[in-house]
Amino acid sequence: MIRGYDADQVRAAEQPLLAAGEPLMLRAARALADRTAALLSELTAHHLGDHRILVLAGPGSNGGDGLYAAAMLRRERISADALATGASLHDEGAQALRDAGGAIHRLADLTAGQIDELLTSTTVVLDAILGIGGRPEIPAPIAPLLDAVREHDLPVIAVDVPSFVDATTGRAAPGALAARETVTVGAVKTGLLLPGAAELAGNLHLVDIGLEPHLPTAPAVQRLETVDLAAHLPRPTAASTKYTQGVVALAAGSEQYPGAALLAASGAARTGAGMVRVLAPRRVVDLVLGARPEIIGHLVEPGADGRTLDLSADAIGRTDALVIGPGLPPEDPRALAGVRLLTSSASMPGVIDAGALSVLDSATRLHPDMVLTPHRGEAERLARRLHLDARLPAAELARALAAATGATILLKGAITLIAPGDGGPLLSQADGTPRLATAGTGDVLAGILGALLAAGIPGPQAAATAAALHGRAGRLASHDGRLPLVALDVADHLPAAAGTILNIPGAP
Structure with a gap:
C-alpha cells in the first residue's frame, strides 16, 4: 500500500x-x-x-x-x-x-x-x-x-x-x-x-x-497496490455456493436508458457475484436476459399511486447488496424505494449511483458500507442539497460528503477518490485510462462495486478495489489506452484484469 x-x-x-x-x-x-x-x-x-x-x-x-x-x-x-x-x-x-x-x-x-x-x-x-x-x-x-x-x-x-x-x-x-x-x-x-x-x-x-x-x-x-487488491478479490472455495459468493440486486435501467441495466449486471456478474438480480420493467428485463441468461429478472411495477413499490427481501428474495440508480431518472420510483430500504437498514450494504443520488437530502443518514458514486457534477449538486460548499477541491469535497451522509464516497475521475464514511484515511486510485471517459462505464463500475460489497468486502476497501479493477479492465480493453473502448468491453475484460491482480498464469 x-x-x-x-x-x-x-x-x-x-x-x-x-x-x-x-x-x-x-x-x-x-x-x-x-x-x-x-x-x-x-x-x-x-x-x-x-x-x-x-x-x-x-x-x-x-x-x-x-x-x-x-x-x-x-x-x-x-x-x-x-x-x-x-x-x-x-x-x-x-x-x-x-x-x-x-x-x-x-x-x-x-x-x-x-x-x-x-x-x-x-x-x-x-x-x-x-x-x-x-x-x-x-x-x-x-x-x-x-x-x-x-x-x-x-x-x-x-x-x-x-x-x-x-x-x-x-x-x-x-x-x-x-x-x-x-x-x-x-x-x-x-x-x-x-x-x-x-x-x-x-x-x-x-x-x-x-x-x-x-x-x-x-x-x-493511501492507495491500494496489487498485493492489497488481491486480498480483497473474492475467491470461492470448495464449499462455496451461489449464495455464499453474494447476491446482488440491481435497481437499474429504464425506458430512457435500458442498456444501463445490462452494463451494471455484466459488471457484477463478471466480477464474480454468485447471483445477480435485475429489478426493472419488462423491456429492460428482456434486454438483459437476451444478452445474459444467467441474470435473474424481477419485474417491478409501481403501486397504485404510481410512486411506491416494494424492493424488500420478501418481494425480491435474498439480497446481500443493493445497487440503485444506473440508468434511472430521479423520478423513477425504484430510486426512492431503494434509498428508503437502505436508510432503514442497519447492515445492508449498497450503492447509490446516478439518478438515485438525486433522492438524497440533508436528512439522509447512511453507513460506511453504503457507497455513493458521483462524478464531479453530481457531487456538486449533492453538496448544494446538503448545504455544503460545492466549490471545494475534490479531496475536501469527498470528505465533506462522507461526513454529511455517513456513507463512503467514491468520487469518479481520472484520479478516483474514496472518502470513508467513518472518517478513515482517504483512498486514491489511479489505475484507469482516459479511454474510460465514455458512456456506460460508470454503470459497469456500479455493478463491480455491488459484487464486492455482496461478497462482504467493507465499503471503503470495496470502493477502492472496484475502482482499480475497473481501471485495469479498461486498460486491457483499450490496449493500455491506445485504442477506443465501449463500456461492455470493460465488463468483458474484468476476469482478465482480476487474473493480472491474482497473478494467474495465462492472464494477460
Whole structure:
C-alpha cells in the first residue's frame, strides 16, 4: 500500500533526524543520482558519458538535493550541470557540483537562444526548483523555461514533488512540468496521490531516508497496490455456493436508458457475484436476459399511486447488496424505494449511483458500507442539497460528503477518490485510462462495486478495489489506452484484469 503524508507531517518526522545530525540530503541525493543514471540507461544504448543531465535548481533544500545528485553523477563520469532558476542556490550543494567539474548557469543571464542551446544538448532534466514548500504559482521569469523544456520534449525527473504544486493538497499551477518519474524523499506526499499533482508526477519512486518510525501511524491518504487488491478479490472455495459468493440486486435501467441495466449486471456478474438480480420493467428485463441468461429478472411495477413499490427481501428474495440508480431518472420510483430500504437498514450494504443520488437530502443518514458514486457534477449538486460548499477541491469535497451522509464516497475521475464514511484515511486510485471517459462505464463500475460489497468486502476497501479493477479492465480493453473502448468491453475484460491482480498464469 502506498501511504501519503501531508507536508507538516513530513517536516515533523524529519526534525529528530536533523537534530541528530543525520545526512538526509546526501541520502536523498544518492538515491536521486542512482535513479537518474538508471533512467539514462533505459533511454539510450550509448555510453552514459555521451549525454547530459541538467538540474533546474531552486534556492532551497530541493535544489540542494539536485545539486548534490549532479555532483555524484559527475564523479561517476556522467555529465551533469545546473541551471539556477533564482538569485541564490544551496551553497554546499553548489560547491559540491563545482568541485566535481560541473557548470552552473543562471537563468537571469541567459537569452532564449542560449536556453534553447542548453536544452538541445540535454538528455534528462531534473526538476529541483521547489519541494514541499512550493506553491501552485509560477513566477513570470521561470514560465518560458518550463515551456522550453516541454518544447524539447525532454524526460523530466521531479525531485520530491513536481515544482509549483501544493505537496499536501495536490493543487498544481497551470504550466507546471509533467514528470516521467518523481523521486520522492522520506515519504510519499499526499499531493502526489491527489488530482493535480498526481497527473504530473508520473511513476513514483520512494527514497527511504529513515523517516518511517517518526511518521503518524495512520496516513492521510493511501492507495491500494496489487498485493492489497488481491486480498480483497473474492475467491470461492470448495464449499462455496451461489449464495455464499453474494447476491446482488440491481435497481437499474429504464425506458430512457435500458442498456444501463445490462452494463451494471455484466459488471457484477463478471466480477464474480454468485447471483445477480435485475429489478426493472419488462423491456429492460428482456434486454438483459437476451444478452445474459444467467441474470435473474424481477419485474417491478409501481403501486397504485404510481410512486411506491416494494424492493424488500420478501418481494425480491435474498439480497446481500443493493445497487440503485444506473440508468434511472430521479423520478423513477425504484430510486426512492431503494434509498428508503437502505436508510432503514442497519447492515445492508449498497450503492447509490446516478439518478438515485438525486433522492438524497440533508436528512439522509447512511453507513460506511453504503457507497455513493458521483462524478464531479453530481457531487456538486449533492453538496448544494446538503448545504455544503460545492466549490471545494475534490479531496475536501469527498470528505465533506462522507461526513454529511455517513456513507463512503467514491468520487469518479481520472484520479478516483474514496472518502470513508467513518472518517478513515482517504483512498486514491489511479489505475484507469482516459479511454474510460465514455458512456456506460460508470454503470459497469456500479455493478463491480455491488459484487464486492455482496461478497462482504467493507465499503471503503470495496470502493477502492472496484475502482482499480475497473481501471485495469479498461486498460486491457483499450490496449493500455491506445485504442477506443465501449463500456461492455470493460465488463468483458474484468476476469482478465482480476487474473493480472491474482497473478494467474495465462492472464494477460
